[in-house]
Amino acid sequence: MKHSPVPLAPIYSYTIGMSIFGLDIKQKLARARADLRMGAPVVVVGTSASVIYSAEVIDQLRFNSFRDHFNYGRLIITARRAETLKVACYDGDFAQISITADRDLRWVKSVADPSRDLSAGPLGPFQVLRDSAIGEECAALALLKSAELLPAAILGEIKNPAEFANENGLSLLHSADIDALVQSHPHFADMIAARLPTQNSDQGRLHVFRPPTADQEHYAMEIGRPDRAKPVLVRLHSACFTGDVLGSLKCDCGPQLRSALSQMGTEGQGVLLYLNQEGRGIGLTNKMRAYALQDKGFDTVEANHRLGFEDDERDFRIGAALLREMGISQIRLMTNNPKKIEMMEKQGIKVVKRVPLRVGEGAENRAYLATKAAKSGHLL
Numbered sequence: 001m002k003h004s005p006v007p008l009a010p011i012y013s014y015t016i017g018m019s020i021f022g023l024d025i026k027q028k029l030a031r032a033r034a035d036l037r038m039g040a041p042v043v044v045v046g047t048s049a050s051v052i053y054s055a056e057v058i059d060q061l062r063f064n065s066f067r068d069h070f071n072y073g074r075l076i077i078t079a080r081r082a083e084t085l086k087v088a089c090y091d092g093d094f095a096q097i098s099i100t101a102d103r104d105l106r107w108v109k110s111v112a113d114p115s116r117d118l119s120a121g122p123l124g125p126f127q128v129l130r131d132s133a134i135g136e137e138c139a140a141l142a143l144l145k146s147a148e149l150l151p152a153a154i155l156g157e158i159k160n161p162a163e164f165a166n167e168n169g170l171s172l173l174h175s176a177d178i179d180a181l182v183q184s185h186p187h188f189a190d191m192i193a194a195r196l197p198t199q200n201s202d203q204g205r206l207h208v209f210r211p212p213t214a215d216q217e218h219y220a221m222e223i224g225r226p227d228r229a230k231p232v233l234v235r236l237h238s239a240c241f242t243g244d245v246l247g248s249l250k251c252d253c254g255p256q257l258r259s260a261l262s263q264m265g266t267e268g269q270g271v272l273l274y275l276n277q278e279g280r281g282i283g284l285t286n287k288m289r290a291y292a293l294q295d296k297g298f299d300t301v302e303a304n305h306r307l308g309f310e311d312d313e314r315d316f317r318i319g320a321a322l323l324r325e326m327g328i329s330q331i332r333l334m335t336n337n338p339k340k341i342e343m344m345e346k347q348g349i350k351v352v353k354r355v356p357l358r359v360g361e362g363a364e365n366r367a368y369l370a371t372k373a374a375k376s377g378h379l380l
Helices: 025-037 060-069 079-085 105-112 137-146 161-168 175-183 241-245 253-267 283-294 300-307 317-325 338-346 366-376
Strands: 042-045 049-054 074-078 094-098 152-157 172-174 189-195 204-210 218-223 232-238 270-275 330-334 350-355
Touching: 025 042, 025 049, 025 137, 025 172, 025 175, 042 137, 042 161, 042 175, 049 060, 049 137, 049 161, 060 105, 060 152, 074 079, 074 105, 074 137, 079 094, 079 300, 094 137, 105 152, 137 152, 137 175, 161 172, 172 175, 218 253, 218 317, 232 253, 241 253, 253 270, 270 317, 283 300, 300 366, 317 338, 330 338, 338 350
Parallel strands: 042 172, 232 270, 232 330, 330 350
Antiparallel strands: 042 049, 049 152, 074 094, 074 152, 189 204, 204 218, 218 270
């Protein structure tokens, strides 16, 4: 196998180890996400070592360079996407497809992106690899999901990963570190809180929470001065640009946001956590892809699966971390989603009562809400 260094412009040069001037693993992960979103590759070390690209954003120049240096490239997709394409998942959570010499970049992007399913023509037959897992596949897919990219990775095996990464200015991560970070408890600092009067209450304070990396900030709107010794009225609200800002009729997010704030204003106390997890954690771009698939007849769960995601990719541990930072340990949770209750309890936040939030149903979102009830267990 050829694996000479790819002649990319150097960005940074650093070794695996952490020095006083270097980055810790969380910071390296944040940089790797940014690299992938720009179309640059990263190096991941697991059982072996691989250079990894996002199939979604890799350009023709980098794809040509990859083909020149790797005889046996492979395309990794999730089991959800593989099911759509009728590709066998011999490795359980993912499928591996050989990028044979006759496969061009358009084919790679068509396999990764379901928006091309009905226009690209037949994509098979696929040369599916079996019993050839190299150890970095799951880490690569997790990394792409965390970057809000389509979970489809181009992999090429390399030797001497530290040398390869340094010579080409690439981020280098270990798959075990990626797995550990996915499972680790999130931490946020309450950076600043300032008075913010609103139409619901003139006793509002907006808190801004920042993680120790370049990840998304999250917010908490505190109404009044809730007594931490008693159960606090809380809403965990995931960001919805289309519903909260534009007034979309395709979901019930905007009405839920306004109703929750109104109830807190009436009670004179409460906390609304505004979590930047757009589109159930897949990001606005992928959410719009899901909407486009819904226009073709797929429901919201089917659309997510076709994109390669699970029904819901959100991390509700973030909400628990923010509540702990605010000194809140017991809550009355405004939700129709039992999974939020379960996650809060697992994270040590006692849910004393569930407060239903049934608002916003209309002709445009009736099927969407029915799918949430039937397939996602929402209490509607």
